Amino acid sequence: MGSNPHKSWADFKIGLAIFMAGVISIFAGLKLSIWLQIPGVLMLALGLFFAAKGYLGIFANRFSQTLNRFEQASGKAKGNTPKD
Numbered sequence: 001m002g003s004n005p006h007k008s009w010a011d012f013k014i015g016l017a018i019f020m021a022g023v024i025s026i027f028a029g030l031k032l033s034i035w036l037q038i039p040g041v042l043m044l045a046l047g048l049f050f051a052a053k054g055y056l057g058i059f060a061n062r063f064s065q066t067l068n069r070f071e072q073a074s075g076k077a078k079g080n081t082p083k084d
Contacts, residue, residue, distance in 0.1 A: 008057025015050025018043050 022043030029036035 003061070005058060005061040008054045008061065010054070011050050012054025012058065015047045015052070015054055017047070019047030019051060022047055 022040045022045075025040030025043060026037050029040060
């Protein structure tokens with residue numbers, strides 16, 4: 001999931017845009033027509049899915065980078081132990 005951070009970032013931005021369109025549709029439905037709120041709720045759910053998928057991909061990438069840094073640091077520390 002975290003192997004392609006650029007795709008995850010794009011998914012997050014698409015999800016955020018869809019989510020915001022849903023919010024606008026819901027608020028427009030308050031003033032114009034209640035029937036605008038139904039697609040707005042569906043857009044909220046779809047946007048939340050895409051944004052969460054993208055966010056999890058970004059998180060997985062950063063977490064794996066952190067684990068790699070810890071492994072590299074522990075490997076360097078093991079190599080610096082004094083030899084008898």
